[in-house]
């Protein structure tokens with residue numbers, strides 16, 4: 001298919017990424033784990049390091065030990081393409097990492113919990129303001145469907161073009177379908193761009 | 200075999216911020232800023248043997264990276280396997296790139312360019328997901 005690197009001495013596939021975003025406890029890690037081929041991995045970054053840009057040991061000798069953790073999973077698409085899924089919390093303390101998170105991201109799934117829609121507002125704002133394509137996954141905790149899709153859309157002030165998909169974050173097929181909804185959304189955007197190229 | 204630091208190991212919770220930087224010789228900022236979380240790192244096939252010249256100054260963590268990256272591995276996966284913060288891991292990978300032991304393959308920068316992934320990539324991802 002031609003995505004693999006052709007450099008001599010190295011055979012590296014191309015890595016792409018989908019972000020799984022949303023507020024605290026909406027099921028991000030659960031969804032990543034449900035579709036990933038490996039148990040979700042965890043990686044850490046120093047909050048202080050990136051946020052204040054220390055450049056010597058004096059700067060880090062204080063008591064500040066805060067790290068932020070990210071969960072991620074992996075789906076090998078084929079020998080030339082690997083898809084990574086990053087669970088990305090919406091809290092502001094993570095925003096220093098978002099440039100790196102967004103880099104190479106095809107788009108995002110924003111998970112919402114209908115009982116606490118507001119915890120995912122920040123994630124939606126972030127992707128909207130940056131023009132990063134996303135779909136909303138409504139994680140149906142305990143099968144609760146206490147609101148209609150229309151009510152959820154209105155509460156989220158969602159652009160009509162943004163797909164909204166019901167899911168159970170614990171279920172592999174449901175998680176896959178949310179990801180497929182994002183791919184369809186990207187393909188539709190592609191078709192629109194091809195028809196009306198942005199000048 | 201016991202490492203000489205064993206027994207000196209302090210589990211002082213006040214210090215975890217500094218200790219990983221001893222692995223990097225005190226460096227806290229990656230020299231290269233082109234490594235991303237999903238940059239794929241692969242050992243160059245003609246890299247020198249474990250005890251060959253040029254490998255002596257390497258830390259155990261460097262060697263672990265070389266062993267891990269016989270298969271292409273993302274920076275985030277390497278950091279996770281080493282149990283080190285991403286920024287520290289990037290410094291170590293940078294050393295190995297500098298020394299010519301590994302190559303890195305950056306992701307395509309769709310979102311930052313305000314663009315979309317190519318249709319062939321989207322189709323491949325869709326087909327791969329359908330097989331899940």
Ligand SMILES: Nc1nc2c(ncn2[C@@H]2O[C@H](COP(=O)(O)OP(=O)(O)OP(=O)(O)O)[C@@H](O)[C@H]2O)c(=O)[nH]1
Nearest residue numbers: 023024025026027028029030140141142168169170
């Ligand atoms: N019943 C039910 N429980 C769920 C579902 N999705 C997630 N959970 C549970 O909800 C809790 C939170 O899920 P996580 O996947 O940890 O959520 P998260 O978004 O990663 O949380 P943070 O990383 O802490 O922000 C866990 O105890 C899950 O087992 C679901 O669809 N149904």
Ligand SMILES: [Mg+2]
Nearest residue numbers: 028029071087
């Ligand atoms: Mg989580």
